[in-house]
Amino acid sequence: MNPKNNSSKRFLEIVKQLRELIHQENVAVGGKLPSERELAERLQVGRSTVREALRSLELLGLIETRRGEGTFLSDFRKHQLVELLSTFILQESTSKKDVHKTRETLEKEAIRTLCHSENYTKHSIWDAFIVKLQHEEVSREDIIREIIITSNNRLALKIWFLLKQFAGEPYRSQMSIDEKNVWIQLLTSLKNGDELMSISLYNEWLLLMDRREI
Amino acid sequence: MNPKNNSSKRFLEIVKQLRELIHQENVAVGGKLPSERELAERLQVGRSTVREALRSLELLGLIETRRGEGTFLSDFRKHQLVELLSTFILQESTSKKDVHKTRETLEKEAIRTLCHSENYTKHSIWDAFIVKLQHEEVSREDIIREIIITSNNRLALKIWFLLKQFAGEPYRSQMSIDEKNVWIQLLTSLKNGDELMSISLYNEWLLLMDRREI
């Protein structure tokens, strides 16, 4: 009766029990969990079963293991999960085109949101970028990221970040004079809250990038 | 030399190799993977290592195992994935508001795309929906899903699907007369390719839903 159970998925039970144990023992982030051997004994299962559960949690980024040291509760805000899922979900069945399009959608929406925002304290941000642009000290990515951050949608930011990573685009390559000018105009119209102009300029920028065979 | 390697985390390697194998062998969703014993031999590792990788993927909901039968590639839209996503990614750091906003962004973009599309064969789809609306045989979700599908961005569709599930909104609840009318107008302007009008109507619909305390 001990070595088995009618229902399969024992390791899922262990995952659950591990979570409870972590909670009960009040293991802090970065804290150490009991050793695999000890867990096996306490939970009355084989070590391999414990390992399967631990490995799963590790792949999720919930715990971190260091050989010779032990298993530690990690900060689960790490991106492990996201990256993993992205490789599975985004793979192939999703064309590059879709990734581009969706990324652009998020960027446009951020611009639209900012145009309707009334937070004038942020003007200094765009002014600063305009200055930087004239002195060649800034990348596209920095600007766009700031735009999305300022639009204040963390989820959109996460997704955008993922897509950017996945697409692996040359977001940091050199900007041409034309491109800089478009950005300066775009940031300016952003300050003015001119949605139509901003979107129009964004589209112009897209065309510029297209011509460069991104 | 075989039983070990300088770098730890062998099972992570296996996870990666499994992904490649799935891809190379063109395993379809629902398709069967090689048995654990066969995988162990092919990848030149012990069965326990293979298991740790498989169990991890199972917890992610990427594969499904049935005792006595085998391991199968599962549809990621099922089970845990959404829950896990909601638990670890969307949770807390992401507010409901962001989920709504992002979902609406995707929906709007689909509408915009359709307005610029020139595929007139799809008019029949919207005509059909208009008829259904007048006879109360269709839900918001059906319409919106069709819009996004027709906009032909599979990635956006996937993300939208995830967000919809997470938000758990009453996408299927009864539609009021007003709401139906808005949709009919929206679908009509969609046929005409009138972007401004379509977006305006969409925003009108959002207001309607707001008033209902979604």
Place this chain on the structure above:
DNA sequence: TAACTACGAGTGGTCAGACCACTTTGTAAT
């Protein structure tokens, strides 16, 4: 011939024990 039964092969689920590689710690020699 058709339907049923029983059995064996194949597969996932689990366990125990054995090493290996690495880190920490404690102890002994300097």
Place this chain on the structure above:
DNA sequence: ATTACAAAGTGGTCTGACCACTCGTAGTTA
């Protein structure tokens, strides 16, 4: 006190052995 080294502890992996379950098939029966 410092250093060097051995031992204990821990994760990483492999092997072989069962168990529980599914499924196809050979053999039996109606």
